Amino acid sequence: MGFELRERWGANPLWARWVLAVYLVGLTEGTGSHIADLVRGGIHAYAAFPQLPLQVFFVSLVLLDPLAAVLVGLVRREGIWLANAVMVTDVSANWWGNRHWLRDDPAQLLCLLPITFFGLFVAALAVPLHRTVAGAESRPKAALPSA
Template sequence: MYVIGFLEGACAHVLDLARDGIHAYAAFPQVPLQVFFVGLVILDPLVVVLVVLVRREGIWLASAVMVADVFANWWGNRHWLQDDPANLVRLSPVTLFGVFVVAFAHPLCWTIAGTAGRPRAALPTA
C-alpha cells in the first residue's frame, strides 16, 4: 500500500509540474508550502525505492513525508475549510493515507524491515 500511495502521489505532483511548471502550487501563498509540494516530486519516488528495497529508512521517511504532507495540505487549505467545512472531503484521501502510513510505520520497521539483511538460520544437517 505504501508503494501504491507514494507512486500515485509522485505521479500527481509530476503531472502538476508538467501542466503548470514551477508555479504549479502558486495557489498556496506560503512559499515554503510551494517548495515542499514541488519537492515531493523527488521525495515520493525516493520513498518508493527505499520501501521496495525493504529499508527501514524508507518507512521512516514515508512517515515524515506524510506528516509534513498532511500538515501542509491542512495549513495551506485552512481558509476554504473555514469558509465551507464540506470541502473537508477533498483532504480526506491524503489524511487517511497519512494516518495509515504513520500507524503502520513501527510494526513494519520491526517485522519486515527488521529482518532484512539478517542471515537466515542454517538448516540442520542429517
C-alpha cells in the first residue's frame, strides 16, 4: 500500500501534489475545528444557528471532512469532488447562517475569510486537479522489478 500510495502521489505534477497537500491541511483543520466545537458544546454546539438543517450539516462535517481528507490523501478523484462539495456547502452555510452579522457587526465577517478563501481555492482547482489526477491514473504503471 505504501509503495502504491507513493506512486499515486508521484505520478502527479508538483503543482497537483501541492494542491492536494493544501486540501489535506484545510480538511484536517476543519475536522479539528468541528470536533473542538462538539467537545465544547456537545450535540447542540451549533444551536446558535436557528435553522436545524444547518446544525445537522455542521455536525455531519465531523465525518465528511475526514472522509474527504482520507480520499484526497489516497489521491482518489472522489476525494476531490467530495472536498469540493463539502467546501462549497460549508462556505455557503457559514455565510447564510452568519448573515445577520452584515447588519449587526460587519467586522465579524472577517472570521469567515479563512474558510471562504480555502473554499474558493478548492472550488477553483477542483476541475484541473481532477483532470490531472485522472490523467495520472490512466498512465501505464511502471513495471515492478522481478525478484
